[in-house]
Amino acid sequence: MKNFFQRFSLQSRIIFAIAGAGILIIGVFFAVAYEPVTRNFVAQDATCNYCHLPWEFNPDVRLTATKPHQAKPDQPQSQAKCVDCHLPEGRLNATFVYTHIVSFTDLFGKFRDLEAERAGDWIPPRAATAYRVRDRLFETDSGTCRTCHIEDEIKPKRTRGINAHKLALEKKQTCIECHYNEVHRPVDQRKAAFQRPIISFEQPPSAEMKLLQFVQEVRR
């Protein structure tokens, strides 16, 4: 090992050391600080609203200056940030902020609802955006909701809430299937929303179906 380093000049060794330290720092940063920095300093509400203008929000409902979506139970005036709902935990998810900011994902037609357009429908961009976000929450079992709202701790006050939550658990429904017009300007849900694959118990489930069921169980 000693002979290995003696093969390089002092200058090269310093460069290696600096490069190594840089990689180490970046690695440590990526491992420890990348996500919180992205979440708290890069993807601030102001950054999001630079494009997603305030008129996208309904001034009469929550996540506005008048009716915030309360972020902390003991602080009525605390307001959830955009990323609290729209950015799932994880470093890879944090990277989405940067690709989204530079509109990289939009290059692939995310502004449009290609599926609907292929079916002959025209979907307003605002609605297409809502559909996409809802679909994403459905696929991830409303993961961002659950970072704050713990199922076992939800105690609805009204009978309908108690019944509805009990029913949702029985039917293995996820938050977004009911709570989908909570924050932004209301957008009617499309008829084919939140479709689960039809599982037939007449025949044994396929390998794909088994995997899907497994993933869903793990998520819960």
Add this chain to the structure above:
Amino acid sequence: MKKYLGLTSGIGMFAGASIVLSASALAGAGDPAAVDWSKVPTTEIGLFWPGQSTYDYLISPRHKRADLQTREGEACVDCHKGEEKEIGNKLVVEGDLEPMPVEGKNGFINLKFQVAYDDNDAYFRFQWKTLNNYPGWAHPYYRYDGKAWKVYGYPKLDAVVQDGEQPGIYEDRMSMMIDDGKVENYAKQGCWITCHDGQRDNPDRPTTDEVKANALFKYLKKKDVRKYLPSTRTDGSSWDKGKTPEEIAKIKAAGGFLDLMQWRGHRSNPVGMSDDFYVLEYRNSDAGKNPFSSNFDKKAKHPKYMYDEKKFGKKFVRVEDIRKMETALVRERNAVPFDPNAGWKEGDLIPKYVISREDAKGSAADNNRSKGVWKDGVWTVVWARKLGLTNPDDKALKEGGVYTFGFAAHDDNITTRGHHVSFPVSIGFGAKADIEATKLN
């Protein structure tokens, strides 16, 4: 007080005749009043004020967090079980779903319900407390204003009543809506699937001209929108998107309609009957004739019938009479053809409808054994319906069958959506259900 004595004796005669007729009409086998109701279990059913919670509202985002579930056929009680009183008390006051609140209206009625059957008939008994300290047996009248006969009294949701231009006058009612499992979602969502925007007293009501111009309503020769099933509309909801008469006929032939029957305090009770309708593309009368019809001669512009003074005590009633006595004009009992030269005075009243048990015919006259008695603030209505009816516009009740029922009470001078309604309940006749009918020996 003396003023009423003569009239009271007339009332006595009329009431006596009424009781005798009703008793004779109902007596014997199949008489619902002869059932020993003390041996039939009573179920309490919550009836609540629904406001304008139409089906269109329920499948819209305004029905927060439940519109998709409703579209997919989720049952109302899955979320709202046990909430009848809370919902009724909330909706009865002014708000998003009640733009025309009725002063003093209660949000909830506790209906006591019993059901039994034997080899031939089903028997029902309803008891509910009325808001007023008088029975709702009055109904709009024609009033002579010194020159002409004009309608007097309207239901309390009408603007003319809310504005104080007319008194609130309308009969009390008890309604049953029945399905045998052939109407999609009725078992889960009950009568809400028949209640839509565009109907009377509901939002987005079209003009008469708009209704008349619609192809389906032109075919039906109707000028307003009433209850209908989503299956009769091309988009599953809108009043003006009717399917063709041929398509609707196929739905009916397959049994995809609801039976709707109403006991009426003024227009059927005096002759011991209830009416018989069905809901499909409209709220249609069964074939034949119901026990009531208009009492107005459009050409002559005056009533067709007036009271027979010899039998009723006088030719007319006055406003001070209508809460104290039954004022039904029964063709075969207390009516004679109207005499325009009978010395009419301003304020004389003659009922807007003439009633007849004899004229009721066909499938529309199936419910010819029902009777209500109001005592101490409570209506008690008993009602028999033949099992195994074969009319194409009836749901045949049979032993071994389970049926979904919806109930509604119109109380305190009101009509259309101004009722208190139940969530759907299943009733089994010799079969497992929410309520199991008692088999009589």
